[in-house]
Amino acid sequence: MDNRQAIGSWLSGPRAAMEDAGADFGHRGEQLGLPAEGPNSLARPGRRLGAIAVDWALCLLIAYSLITHGYDQGSTGNWALGVFFVMSAVLVGTIGFTPGKRLFGIRVVALETGTVNPLRSLVRTALLCLAIPALVWDRDGRGLHDRLAKTVEVRV
Template identity: 30%
Template sequence: MPQPQRQLDSRIEIVTPENIAFHYILAGPFRRLPAYLIDCGIILGFLILAFIVLTMTTSFGGVGGLGIGLWLLLVFIVSWFYFGVFETLWNGQTPGKRMLGLRVLSENGQPINAMQAILRNVLRAVDGLPFWGAGGLGIPFYMCGLAAMAAGSRYQRLGDLACGTIVVVERRSRLRGVARIEHPDVVRMALQLPVSFTVSRGLAHALSVYVARRERIAPARRYEIARSLAEPLAARFSLPGDTNPDLLLCALYYRTFIADSSAGSTPLSPEREAQEMADAEVTLP
């Protein structure tokens, strides 16, 4: 019996502790290569411009050798830290990845941290082996990286494996702004929620998706969807067993995005959650 062929870009599912499933499309080598070439073009253009400026500036002072030295130092810094710095500051993206809709995430679906961003790109030198040319200035063939990607199911090069990261295809979210749900029952329920409870990124995005779509869902189906997520929350908050699940999710949304935001005590917003979690399709439990 013939075995089904694995797609070049496959889907994975990551389930959060709140039992919310996020579905991602993994970016294979043919999606990642154009983004890498764009970044290399940006680096090359910047270094050429820097070489011209530095040599012209230092030649007038009779210290042309200083200009070359500064340029070589700049080559080292840009070559080793361009990708890591951008992925740290741009939440897992470089200019090339952003142009082509790719993003680096942790294996658990969370945004990567600075250590992951820097280390996975320092290890790019190993992924790039063998090199054609003189030493570190040679052209990388990325045979090691391609071999690692082909051997695994998540298209992770050696840097990804070492840092626990994946590269996914970004989806454009349609969530826009804060939904206005300031119904008296919602506000009253929000006041009963524990002040100490902190909403995770995954739960925040699930709340944003649910509230944005709830008006287009039939009441019976809305109750069914909300119940599976709201029941464990109601038990955690010691709320009555007959608590309306739709009301509880709306109250938690109100507390997270409206009340706390007005008080300046939360960095969360539906727009930010849509941007940071735009790579995934969300499935409520």
């Protein structure tokens, strides 16, 4: 093995190294019954990060607007987190997506029923606001907040 191959396997991560060794993991979302590509396939991390960045920017704008109009009872970040919580819980629990998710072609679905009920959306959003559960991913790329709420983000 030359140095380029060793460095390449290290940079690609353990999954790529195992696949190079012959292990078959299948496609992401296969264990969940999702297709490999196209509609209803697992949303990729880049799309999900883009969607949450758009949602957070929108919430910061709303929070800044609230503060500049005389409702200053905390920092912009605290207000933005509150706006994000309400927006995400209500919109995901009713229509399945936030403005950022809609822009990036993503929707949140429940694994059993296909639609996310408001209680499941509250649990998912509360865990998402804690940030740590969203940073812990499984082999399919689902965050811990999605695993505990039994939801998944799919492409539209």
